[in-house]
Amino acid sequence: ETGVTQSPTHLIKTRGQQVTLRCSSQSGHNTVSWYQQALGQGPQFIFQYYREEENGRGNFPPRFSGLQFPNYSSELNVNALELDDSALYLCASSRGLAGFTDTQYFGPGTRLTVL
């Protein structure tokens, strides 16, 4: 059973550009959540996708958007990048919306640097 994978590992962009981050969920998982972890901070919830539909969103502007595909992999898109978007972006997958009986499995993250 493969774990959660994310690509790319590192990314450098300039202010105003757009970026797409990718996540492959663990086999058998249909829920994907995205988090932003700024340096020295805990992760902050961006949004969650369940069976290709957005299922909850944190306090992030609309320029943060996402997709989930039929194979349950997911993308995070960020438009009009700002310097404060520099962070580690974490993806987590779980088996479903079974509440807290399901554990979220995190990927290693994508480190985004905005210059």
Next chain:
Amino acid sequence: AQSVTQLDSQVPVFEEAPVELRCNYSSSVSVYLFWYVQYPNQGLQLLLKYLSGSTLVKGINGFEAEFNKSQTSFHLRKPSVHISDTAEYFCAVSNYGGSQGNLIFGKGTKLSVKP
């Protein structure tokens, strides 16, 4: 609104000594509580969670935590640490009814185990 405070940003300790990482939360409703560990350049791994029942929760790698509702605390303990426990530890909270994606994390505590 819910919030999590991790009282120590860094905790240095010698190998085989006991350790306690402190976590306090605030919420106007009942909550679920979690501890995650993040090793360097890796994603988050669930150590343990409190959903209901016994206030003493045992997790992986010999860690345990105690839920104290009156003090709104969920401190993490280990009786004897190893070098391999060096990592960053995050306390997180979510309220009843929220999906597991809606986790609110503290800022983390860096545990440094010295030989």
